[in-house]
Amino acid sequence: MGISSETGGTEREANALDRLRQRLRILYHGHSQSALRFQLAVMVVDLLIIAFFVVSPVLRGRPSFLWIDYSIAALLAADISARALAANDIPRWLRQPTSLVDLFILVTLLAPLWLANLGFLRVLRLWSLSRSGFLWRPLTRRGYGPWREIIHSALNLVTFLFVVTGFIYTFFFREGSGLAGYVDALYFTVASITTTGYGDILLPGTWGKLTSVAIMIAGISLFIRLAQAIFRPYKVRYPCPQCGLQRHDPDAVHCKACGYPLKIPDPGD
Known part of the structure; x- marks a missing residue:
């Protein structure tokens, strides 16, 4: 009798967990109203969290x-668990x-005093959001798929910035600088990325120079990537069944890499 009760209780718990997981799948990946x-609410919360991360060095x-x-x-x-x-x-x-x-961002949030020097990496949450279906599903439905x-390239640049x-x-302006120091850091970053180089704000020492070099190289690469995404001819994402090539002309009937016949759906369908 006792064994039967325990088995029944275990089955009920398993069924309840299965129902919870199914409900979460519908909320996170479904298309109902x-x-x-729910997805819009989560995305708004994510954007507010990212805004906090951007200004957290000052706060x-x-x-x-x-x-x-x-x-x-x-x-x-709660979001990660769900x-x-x-x-x-x-x-x-x-x-x-x-x-x-x-998960790494969660660790820095749970230990804000011990991992204070790594707190700026929380802005990577913006990169994480840009890869999620939460952002792209509603945009694609409204015709912004192309x-x-x-948008990916722009978000990569903003995240890097x-x-x-x-x-x-954190490492060059933080001591007693407050908002003015954060603005100086932002100003220096933008001037370095754009290779404007006004020269009115410089990072001291050898490490400062090496940091400047790394920022300029990475920044200009991201700018070029963004310019290519804006100005090169529009392509659609459709993996070739044979060779796996991802991008094709919208009216392509054969893969340029292997010649395999393609059946690219009309964007309006």
């Missing part, structure tokens, strides 16, 4: 910082770069 509203000394930090950690932990449960293969989901970035590569700004502020 309730799922779309770090304020009494309310830890309350906000731990509240965001609780939200992010995404994991919604995944069909949790170990595979955990190995994805976006999942690893989110802009995906341009604020990660580098946080790095510069």
Whole structure:
């Protein structure tokens, strides 16, 4: 009798977990009105969190910082747990770069004082968001699918800009500089990335020069990538079944790489 009760309880718990996972899959990946509203709400929360991450170097000394930090950690932990449960293969989901970035950001939120020097990396959440279906599914439905590569390149550049700004502020401008120091770090980053080089703000020492060189090389590469995405002819993403080539002309009937016949769907369908 006792064994039967335990088995029944285990089955009920398993069924409840399965129902929860199915519900989360519908909310995170579904197309119903309730799922779309949920996805929009999560995306808005993500954008607010990213805004906090951008200004967090300046807010770090304020009494309310830890309350906000731990509240965001609780939200992010709940979101990561829900995404994991919604995944069909949790170990595979955990190995994805976006999942690893989110887990690392959660660790920095849980230890804001110990890992303060790495706090600027939280802006990588913007990169993580740019790779999620939350951003692209509604845009694609509204006909903005062709802009995906341009938006990707722009978000990569913005992410790089604020990660580098946080790095510069943390290691070169932070001591007593406040908002003015953060603006100086942002100004230096933009001047370096654009190779404007006004010369009114310089990073001191050998490490400062090496940092400047790295910023200029990486920044100009991202600018070129963005320019290519904007000005080169429009392509569609459609993997060739034979060779796997991802990008083709919208009216292509054969793969340029291997000649395999393609059946690219009309964007209007």
